[in-house]
Amino acid sequence: MKQHLRALCLGASLSLLALSTSAPAQPAEPYDVVIAGGRVIDPESGLDGIRQIGIRDGRIAVVTTEPLRGRTTIDAKGLVVGPGFVDVHSHAQTIPAAWIQAFDGVTTALELEGGTWPVASTYDAIAKEGRPINYGFSVNWLAARTDMGLPRTAPASDEDVVRVVARVEQGLNEGGLGVGMLAGYAPDTGRQEYLDVARLAAKRDVPTFTHVRTKNTREPKGAVEGFSEVIAVAAATGAHMHICHINSSALRAIPSIAAMIETARANGVSISSEAYPWGAGSTKIDAPFLHPDNLPQINIKSSSIVYLKTGERPATNARLAELQKSDPEGQVVIHYLDETIPAERRFIDDAVMVKDSMIASDAVPYEIDGKIFDKPQWPLPAKAVSHPRTASTFTATIAYYVREKRMFSLNEMFRRASLLPARLMESVAPGMRDKGRIRPGADADIIVFDPETVAGQASYEDTTKPARGMANVLVGGQFVIRDGKLITTARPGRPIRGATR
Missing domain, CATH: 3.20.20.140 (Metal-dependent hydrolases)
Structure with a gap:
């Protein structure tokens, strides 16, 4: 009985020791990617603090306050790091x-x-x-x-x-x-x-x-x-x-x-x-709700519609009907x-x-x-x-x-x-349980951006202008955007498919 009690006490002591000392986060091999010193935000746990993230095999391996070694390291100081x-x-x-x-x-x-x-x-x-x-x-x-x-x-x-x-x-x-x-x-x-x-x-x-x-x-x-x-x-x-x-x-x-x-x-x-x-919305010009007779019901005029192929705003309902007949699949922006x-x-x-x-x-x-x-x-x-x-x-x-x-x-x-x-x-x-989070085991779909400058830049006049401030974008642990530059050869995207099939 005494021997059993000593074993219990020893086990309890070891457990307390494990809780009071953090095991080193850095394994013998460096991580594939380390995101260092960023303001990490995880919406599931509510985490919002400075952390280091280690990525291995396309997943987040560790989120820690301890320094990490990586084959590639992103200096994220002053930047926000969150789930894509x-x-x-x-x-x-x-x-x-x-x-x-x-x-x-x-x-x-x-x-x-x-x-x-x-x-x-x-x-x-x-x-x-x-x-x-x-x-x-x-x-x-x-x-x-x-x-x-x-x-x-x-x-x-x-x-x-x-x-x-x-x-x-x-x-x-x-x-x-x-x-x-x-x-x-x-x-x-x-x-x-x-x-x-x-x-x-x-x-x-x-x-x-x-x-x-x-x-x-x-x-x-x-x-x-x-x-x-x-x-x-x-x-x-x-x-x-x-x-x-x-x-x-x-x-x-x-x-x-x-x-x-x-x-x-x-x-x-x-x-x-x-x-x-x-x-503004966007759809095909022959959408039922854009038929001329219905425009008053949604409080717009034919000139509220921009025909993207030419940039024309139909001046009359008759002109709108003409475009709908000649190019029913034509894309429009509706203000x-x-x-x-x-x-x-x-x-x-x-x-x-x-x-x-x-x-x-x-x-x-x-x-x-x-x-x-x-x-x-x-x-x-x-x-x-x-x-x-x-x-x-x-x-x-x-x-x-x-x-x-x-x-x-x-x-x-x-x-x-x-x-x-x-x-x-x-x-x-079910694989979506590993997206939208920053935690060990989650997919390394991660964005790193400047919270003071990030903004959309596209407008109705210039629709192709990329947003600014997105420093790094990783999909499955691979860079799609690195240091603000697009990697045009990267194809890490994977299908999200229903598991009920």
Whole structure:
């Protein structure tokens, strides 16, 4: 018995010794990369302090106050070090667009609102080409149904709804990251079909991503109706329903819509939202809500629309209709709200500041003369055009909301732009549990930037100007941007794919 007590005492003493002395963080071999002396922010733990980070085999191996040796060392003194931003709404799935998003701090860009169809072949094609940042896709519900020959202008039959749901499930089986629901581009499709797809999502424990069916400021078929459908279906099915770009879907109804979302969440409805800090949206010119008869319903004129191919602002509804007929796929920028007018800026602020809302860019690919520009050419050609949100969403948010207006902290920025997006995807892609965090074992998707100078530089007049202040961007422990310079040969991006397949 005495011997047993002595053993217990000895064990307790050793345990206390281990707790009171920190084991050396530096192993015999140097780390692949060391980020030294930066202000490290981890939104999950709340860490905000000076630390050293050791990276090995694409993952964070250690976060410590002790000095570390690395084969490559970044002096991050005076800089912020945090998890790369996870953009849950990026249509910009090309190499040049990924480069420009990397300067905006994005290390993972997911196409979830629209998604893709078919799923497997899209992943295969991008894997062959390679990407500088991580990528992934939801199942494009609308493309799956139009591939069957179903019109957007009428509900499907009961038999066809069954077939649509089966096709969506096929996409999930191929690794789709949930279901992209472009209801706003097919507003006359059936409500039962939307409900049945959500029931499938609930069964498979995957999120849905909705562009709401109606966004009009005026009733009927207003924004309240469109958002109410999403909230009601989430409550009825238990599916997690993510609402895309509430700023350009709720418009001047944002205060009312924001209250709806926050109240629904407080009552246990599984919904989430996102916003970007721009007053203009972007889409194809033939979007239903841009038809001339509908423009008064969203408080814009034909001249509020910029036809990117030529820069023209249609002077009349007749000219707009002509462009819609001759080039229905043409990209446009729609000026819904003017960021320079304080009363209209407040609508954008209300959307961004919705409790637990995420930051997402809704980035769109660059094009030249109406054709997508996807060549790996840097810098981007002067003729390339897009929406400035592609290049300047996350850095613009830091500059305006964190540094200038002090509406939230850097830790909150990382929570909204890195951690919450990663958590949103964990049910369908468990690997996302290792993104959006700075901790041992997490993926080394890391950004290093100057908090005093980081800012978006793109504008409606110059959409290709990269954001400034992003000193280093690592994806899986590999540099995509080093000392402020793009490494054009780097292709460390990996697919984010649903584990339910």
